[in-house]
Amino acid sequence: MSNLSALTQTVAAHVQFLDVRDLKVTLGNTLIVNDMSLSAHAGELLAIIGPSGSGKTTLLKAITGERPYLGSIQLGGCEVASLSPETQAMIRGVLPQASHLSFPLTVSEVIGLGILDRRQDRLSRAHRVAEALSLVGLPGFEARTYQDLSGGEQQRVQLARVLCQVWDPVAEDGTPRWLFLDEPVSSLDIKHQYQIMKLAKDYARRGGGVIAVMHDLNLTAAFADKVLVMKNGSKVQHGSLEDVFSETTLTPTFEMPLAVTRDDENGIRVVPRFSADHSKS
Template sequence: MLHQKIEAADRSVSGLLVDHVSVRIGATPIVNDVSFHAKPGEVLAIIGPSGSGKTTLLRAMTGELQYIGHVLLSGLEIGDLSPEAQAQIRGVLPQLSQISFPLNVSEVIGLGLIDRQQARRTRLVRIAEALSKVGLAGFEGRNYQDLSGGEQQRVQLARVLCQVWEPVSGDGTPRWLFLDEPVSSLDIKHQYQIMRLAADFAAKGGGVVSVMHDLNLTLTFADRVLVMRKGETLAFGAREKVMRTDLLSRAYDFPLTLTRCAVAGAPIVVPVTGR
């Protein structure tokens, strides 16, 4: 693995440690020397314009892409772990999840149940609970291919939740959710429902890393924010320190302003369009 070429990072650091990580696709550099530390109990949002390297970085963090540097999850180098070992400590929701086989919803979600020795009734109960969490109670027998894009996205999240059902394992190790644009196909009600699920997972001791495009959802749910631009870190830190008008406008090369909702009083990001 490419990450083995540099000296070992500090394995005593808990949570998720990304240490001088770079990723190339062929000869093209996509992510360049990114470092940060994410803690269990928090939601970390990765934001930035399209093409800034957010998804590539996430795929490196989940062991899908080779990387230079170190990605340590609870002190373990993610690139050195087997797929089975990775599945025990983190669940991944990609942008797109294509399934070509004619599976029903229950069968798709069942792919996330690691313990194949569970009694059938126990598995069915867990699947029903996961569907209820994502607002799809009673969908078990529906054909996955017949669902809308937003419904399929929520079914895939239910699958991931089944994989890391308890935010903290029996030995006290936090589990992690890695989400790539988890609300991209959802209406506003279900966007908030899914982000509340992620925040609840973190509140119970797990860790959440989510690539986000919606800056206002980021303002609402993120504890820490990593801003990327052209494959590099533009800013990283607590939400209130990073979500600033000047920094966001520079990140997106577009005039933005931070104001407050007249009704709720919550901070919101709006474009400065001149209209």
């Protein structure tokens, strides 16, 4: 911890950003992410959208240190590849897409894995687990076996684990922490989709950084501050929600006619634009 603070204090001016420059990620001989540059700010929720296979998850995996890359990814002012797993674990939490457990842990055991501070005693750990479970809408689930939960419940338990890992959005020395979420609401019902997105947004509001790979454009429109649109491993557009959410960007990206509506009551909404014969058939 002291290492981290010493490290971050020297570069305090830069640490509000996550900076990606000229990033290339290859898998075998295939180029998955090509010439990606972007910056994300602490305090904002950045959504990455794009059709399946556009490289969103791979980009996130490079940022989380899971995939080797060419170019530069600076997190907290340091190159991600040069940070030890321990240091990375203290500045950012990662919610993976699917999580299969090899052994039947209880919910509290799963979440406990996210509590990295080994000075915490059993009682405060149990308290933190309970808090995290309430946040994700699963109060009292401590003793349940993870394998017995539904997919959506498992996803929320995993999120609770990640939240415990980076509990305070801003560390004691003022360094922001980061949440990297790969399709955080993909197996949730609509109520919990909004609950979890609110939670992520709140994390950003309190000073943390959030990057989420998203499929649902309307949820993205409701919660994202910034949006990165990807297609075929490249950046289509990166900017504020208002700038990016336009028919001229989304329709060619998803290869489907999309109408973007804006009104005061509902904000920005995206709906398929069916031609007359289309909707009747």
